[in-house]
Amino acid sequence: MEKKPKVTERIIIERVTEKDAVEVIALLKKFFFKDEPLNKAIDLGECKELEEYSLKCIPDKCSFKAVNTNGKIIGVFLNGILKKPDPNAEPISLAEKCAHKKFKIIMSLMDYIDSKFNIFDLYPNADTILDGKIVSVDDEYRGCGIAGQLTEATLDYLKQNNIPVMHVMCSSHFSARVMEKLGFHEVYSLDYNDFLINGEVVLKPEPPHKSCRILVKEV
Numbered sequence: 001m002e003k004k005p006k007v008t009e010r011i012i013i014e015r016v017t018e019k020d021a022v023e024v025i026a027l028l029k030k031f032f033f034k035d036e037p038l039n040k041a042i043d044l045g046e047c048k049e050l051e052e053y054s055l056k057c058i059p060d061k062c063s064f065k066a067v068n069t070n071g072k073i074i075g076v077f078l079n080g081i082l083k084k085p086d087p088n089a090e091p092i093s094l095a096e097k098c099a100h101k102k103f104k105i106i107m108s109l110m111d112y113i114d115s116k117f118n119i120f121d122l123y124p125n126a127d128t129i130l131d132g133k134i135v136s137v138d139d140e141y142r143g144c145g146i147a148g149q150l151t152e153a154t155l156d157y158l159k160q161n162n163i164p165v166m167h168v169m170c171s172s173h174f175s176a177r178v179m180e181k182l183g184f185h186e187v188y189s190l191d192y193n194d195f196l197i198n199g200e201v202v203l204k205p206e207p208p209h210k211s212c213r214i215l216v217k218e219v
Contacts, residue, residue: 009068011074011144013065013149020065024054024058024073024078027138030138032136036171036172037171037173037205038203038205039106041204041205044103045102047100047103049100050100057080057081057131060079062130063076064079066150074140075136075141077132077135077151077154078133079131079157081131082119082120082130082167084127084128093111095111105197105202106203112190112195113188116190119187119214123165126164129165129166130157130158131167132154135175147178147182148182164219165219168215169212179217185217186213189211189213190212192204192209192211192212
């Protein structure tokens, strides 16, 4: 029998620290990694590079966790800080040093989008932008507004630190819908059919996931 959300349980929103890394990865492996449409599309499987990539932003100290009454992390919004790049700097390739062949495909997509779209072109007066990387909530608590609470905590962080805009790249149709309901709007979209490697479409997630979208919210 499917468990119902514990809507009466008190949930606390706190900052993620580096001490949370093991529990955060356990949550992501149980829920986000297996559900993420690009991971499913290429049958990614176990990938330590994905784990390292997911945790890389924690030292920026702008990620948030939802904790239940037993002290268990039941949701996270992992965020990083984007600094305006030097216009003369060489672009950094995520795929170039990626050893995992399947994960390299996803990193190549990220590199491609970076080559086509620069968020700082839209906000030329911003030196810092917050990058929303991963939202994941324990299945048992979905439908309780946890993602919304984590997003509100993140937006409060923006206001407190005078960061003008939050940027989120959504590979999932459903995650994009969630962000739109929270007031985010689209500034870039790439259909997966238009991303080619050696002339071939390499990412074919199941419907309704047809595009990778970047959404933003100004504060």
